[in-house]
Amino acid sequence: MSTPCWQCRRCGTGMRRRRKSHGRSRGRTNRPNDGQQSGFAPGGGPMASNEAPREAATTRIFHCRLIPPRPDFAFTMTDEERELMSRHADYLRAKLREGTMILAGPVADPAGPWGLLILRAGSEADAKAITDGDPVARSGRGFRYEILPMISTIM
Numbered sequence: 001m002s003t004p005c006w007q008c009r010r011c012g013t014g015m016r017r018r019r020k021s022h023g024r025s026r027g028r029t030n031r032p033n034d035g036q037q038s039g040f041a042p043g044g045g046p047m048a049s050n051e052a053p054r055e056a057a058t059t060r061i062f063h064c065r066l067i068p069p070r071p072d073f074a075f076t077m078t079d080e081e082r083e084l085m086s087r088h089a090d091y092l093r094a095k096l097r098e099g100t101m102i103l104a105g106p107v108a109d110p111a112g113p114w115g116l117l118i119l120r121a122g123s124e125a126d127a128k129a130i131t132d133g134d135p136v137a138r139s140g141r142g143f144r145y146e147i148l149p150m151i152s153t154i155m
Contacts, residue, residue: 061102061150062127064117066134069142071112087135092117100130117145124149 068074077085095101102118121127124147131137131145 059120059122060124061153062119062121062124063148063150064119064127064131065146065148066115066117066131066136067144067146068112068114074106074113081141084136084139084141091134095119095130 070076073081092101092104096104100120102120104115104117106113107116117131119127119130121130127147128145131147134145136143137145
């Protein structure tokens, strides 16, 4: 009789008839071992590897607040301002496709709506470059961004 396979999510059979390695050798890793104990360097810290650093370690998340030129802007836009906001939305969609923007949208603040933009960038200077490229920021019509780095995120 077969026993349930603890690897059933990998092998897809749900039952184990014989041991499957799933590409791993018993007691061996695919990384070169230069005589150090696995996992830690002699100083007690993590062992250096030849793998590229993960993107999450090199990027940060930024909360960007787009402050409009007037508190009632969302309700009193002119046709020219509506066209500007259309170009703003197109710019943000492009940033979403690039992977630098996580989300964006208007916030219903009792003091007046403002725009929220959550960015993924390497530094605050990179986040500023993204917001400076936004058509509303370049328009000279009084829009401005406040950029704040997130301390930590749950995603």
